[in-house]
Amino acid sequence: MKTTSKLYRTEQRYAYLFIAAPVIGFLIFAMVPLIYSIYGAFTNWDGLGSMDFIGLENFINVFKDEYFYKSMFNTIYMMLGIPIGIVLALLLALALNRGIPGTNTFRVLYYIPVISSIAAISILWQWAYNGDYGLVNQFLAIFGVEGPNWLQNTSTVKPALIIMAVWKGLGYTMLLYLAALQSVPKSFYEAAKLDGANAFKSFWHITLPMVKPVTFFIIVTNIIGGAQIFTEINVMTPTGGPEYSSASVVFYIWQKAFGNFQLGYASAMALVLGLFIFIITLIQFKINEKNSFELD
């Protein structure tokens, strides 16, 4: 049926108007800088004035730059927190979904870190990780464990950042799972029970597949976010950590751009990172398509 009533057409115009606001905003504040930085990636732009076209030189240097690889490795390493966070969040969501007393309180408690400023949290955790007086080591001392100087040690600085990231993201992921769990029809579980499935089996064959779209969403957004990790590193290890072992790609890009007047080179790295994220996300969508199913 074709709707061509006057009301419909007027509303359609209004709709475009409403859509226009974010679209124009996107064009001005995201698209233009994006295109500009793509151009910048092919120049020796220093951010002050000089900007000569130098072709692919920046990209060739990116792939020869040991600190680019190191920061890329650090970034990927720190994404180990993603599966850990997902498992923990799902377990928490399952527990809270059982309607135990105090559910609301727990929900609030787990959600507080999510809404707190990341810079403030980073400062708090920096104190907590302090080798001498930090909360973490004081806690470990109760069990007679002498904790390391977390942020000054090449082998502990990344795990320390991961722990913090998991803690910070837990509430958000948990809430998404909680919503997903509550939308699983109860009749499925009843049917499974009648067929003699135990708790684990119904979790494996009902709950997990039912929350899969949420899992997919979380993985995709977390990987995109994880690839751009910056603030906590900048606050907690302002020099990129011992032997540059906590520097992420974005941290390195930022140092190059704003510390060393190499905006062109930094743009090239940003472009490589952007493509990397794009490809990873594309692969995830392909995999997801293959494994997806539909309820009739």
Place this chain on the structure above:
Amino acid sequence: MSKSTKKLGSLILLTIMIIGSILAGCSNSSETSGKTKDGKTAITFMFRGQPQELKAYEATVKRYEKSHPDVKVTLVQVAPDQYDTKLKAAIAGKKIPDVFFYNPAQVKAYVNSGVLKDITEYVEGSENVNIEDIWEKGVAKYRFDGETLGQGAIYGLPKDLGPFALGYNKTMFEEAGIPLPDKDKPYTLDEFINVAQQLTKDKNGDGKSDQFGAGFNIQWALQPIAWSNGADWIDETGTKVTIDTPEFAEAVQWFADQQNKYKITPSIAEAQTLDTYQRWMKGELAFFPVGPWDMATYAEQLKFEYDLIPWPAGKTGKPAAWVGSLGIGVGATSKNAEAAAELALYLSADQEGNQALVDAQVQLPNSVTVAEQWAADTSIKPENKQEFLDIINDYGRGFPAEKTYTAEWYDEFFKNIQPVLDGKMTAEEYVKEAQPKMQKLLDAAIQQEKQAKK
């Protein structure tokens, strides 16, 4: 025309107006015309600092406005860790503040790219401020003739000079019955270790030391040792990284040995600055660096007496120390360069303003005469403030990267030094390994400088 189309028309108009005003908001009208609405000269001042400093600067700006009733200054305060990013964003966006703080290491880059204004005529022609009275070495950091730093036109004035002296815990020495260090004769490196070892003690008898000789951060304390040992990071021409000399390796090794061999510092895991700083504050360290900006905190919180001495000296027998600085520059695109230069002068050398900062004990007086009176004033702790002035006048130097186009090559030195400090690698091996990497980055910086000059 139907009613709804009219409505739509007005809505579109409204949207255009909103977007237009957002865009207009980006370019502050006073910046384009250089005037405020009521016809005053408008200038912006971008700065950073500790809370006491911010207050002192605000007061100085107010006084400036009072004596210049036709000028309106817009203050832009930026958090210290965001300052450089924001300044560079402002420069890239062609919105250079009229007056702003900047690091002396950036003089070359900012002059070459037309960010800084040559303010020589304003400074030398000023009636209110006598340039002769501001530290000559301070002003020299902001001189550049297009080729060499330290000479030629003035592109900024020092906000202050920050000589980094060595402090010692007087009370601890007295309790241990060790003769106090001589303020005129530096320790040799061996003497320093010897004294520090005597002061490293296990006071509560739990088998672990709880009082230490020192606890330096290599990033801020290696320079005096290396320099006084006759070594440096870079040669005089500014083109060659010279860390692979025996003198340099010796200095680095000595630095690492403080911990690994002589055990005069808290253990590896505790070597973080924050920790040693806290230990010093608690009176657990015999020696610790002191900058003028520390004085207020130390006066308030230290429960012991402290004083200043020269850093221990290596082979040359002469002490060395670094002098930091922050500059006040005028934007090259400023519409009101004269008023802006006047404000820069005011901030750097205004008597009252300077006095407020000195009273807050966060910096040295910028005026040589005031500084000398201040150093002689025994009511202000520490007693030997003259050491700060000696560093400026006699044996202080700028940071190694101050004269190069970027500091990347210098930062590289500290990036991978941890294994040496941990005793897993010798200093000799390290300097051999790091030199080529640093040289490559320095070459790149030189190349970058040439490019920017074109």
